[in-house]
Amino acid sequence: AQTVTQSQPEMSVQEAETVTLSCTYDTSESDYYLFWYKQPPSRQMILVIRQEAYKQQNATENRFSVNFQKAAKSFSLKISDSQLGDAAMYFCAYRGLYTGTASKLTFGTGTRLQVTL
Amino acid sequence: DSGVTQTPKHLITATGQRVTLRCSPRSGDLSVYWYQQSLDQGLQFLIQYYNGEERAKGNILERFSAQQFPDLHSELNLSSLELGDSALYFCASSVEAGHSYEQYFGPGTRLTVT
Numbered sequence: 001a002q003t004v005t006q007s008q009p010e011m012s013v014q015e016a017e018t019v020t021l022s023c024t025y026d027t028s029e030s031d032y033y034l035f036w037y038k039q040p041p042s043r044q045m046i047l048v049i050r051q052e053a054y055k056q057q058n059a060t061e062n063r064f065s066v067n068f069q070k071a072a073k074s075f076s077l078k079i080s081d082s083q084l085g086d087a088a089m090y091f092c093a094y095r096g097l098y099t100g101t102a103s104k105l106t107f108g109t110g111t112r113l114q115v116t117l
Numbered sequence: 118d119s120g121v122t123q124t125p126k127h128l129i130t131a132t133g134q135r136v137t138l139r140c141s142p143r144s145g146d147l148s149v150y151w152y153q154q155s156l157d158q159g160l161q162f163l164i165q166y167y168n169g170e171e172r173a174k175g176n177i178l179e180r181f182s183a184q185q186f187p188d189l190h191s192e193l194n195l196s197s198l199e200l201g202d203s204a205l206y207f208c209a210s211s212v213e214a215g216h217s218y219e220q221y222f223g224p225g226t227r228l229t230v231t
Contacts (some may be wrong), residue, residue, distance in 0.1 A: 045222035
């Protein structure tokens with residue numbers, strides 16, 4: 001079974017600074033997807049960024065980028081120019097490539113990000 | 118706004134009761150997933166439907182059941198409710214075609230069992 005580990009329960013960053021959230025995963029599959037979701041106080045789950053395992057290039061979405069290290073099974077999220085609105089719980093998630101039970105998302109325990117002035 | 122709708126937003130009920138949570142996926146999405154978010158269990162996958170058929174099951178209790186209707190909306194039925202069933206229940210939908218495998222989440226239904 002796949003597992004996702006987020007070892008940082010809480011992180012803090014100053015506004016306009018850069019912060020990196022860590023995520024490691026365990027899988028025996030060679031092809032899969034990885035995601036970062038943001039959950040603000042409203043509790044809505046918002047997709048931030050995704051990475052396909054077969055792509056070597058790291059995904060980027062505006063101020064959000066990932067550092068995907070397939071061999072190390074590591075998938076960190078970098079937030080640049082942090083804004084107050086980035087304060088939220090961030091979840092790393094894994095999805096297998098194929099259908100059936102592999103379609104489900106397996107989540108880490110989350111990292112709570114605080115953004116200070 | 119993800120395009121996924123869930124009703125109701127909040128539900129308060131007593132132990133032993135039965136409730137139904139409803140989800141409408143994004144237009145064009147055939148796949149619906151149900152997840153439970155609780156303080157002690159985190160975010161857990163419950164069940165998936167694809168175009169009306171059950172596709173995968175996760176940690177779903179026998180007291181819980183779901184279905185997806187011809188118009189693709191889905192309902193999650195929770196019966197014989199216990200205090201431990203109090204949680205945030207999310208529905209997510211996905212296209213599941215080509216390379217589009219993102220799951221988009223609804224706003225959730227917060228269930229409180231008293």
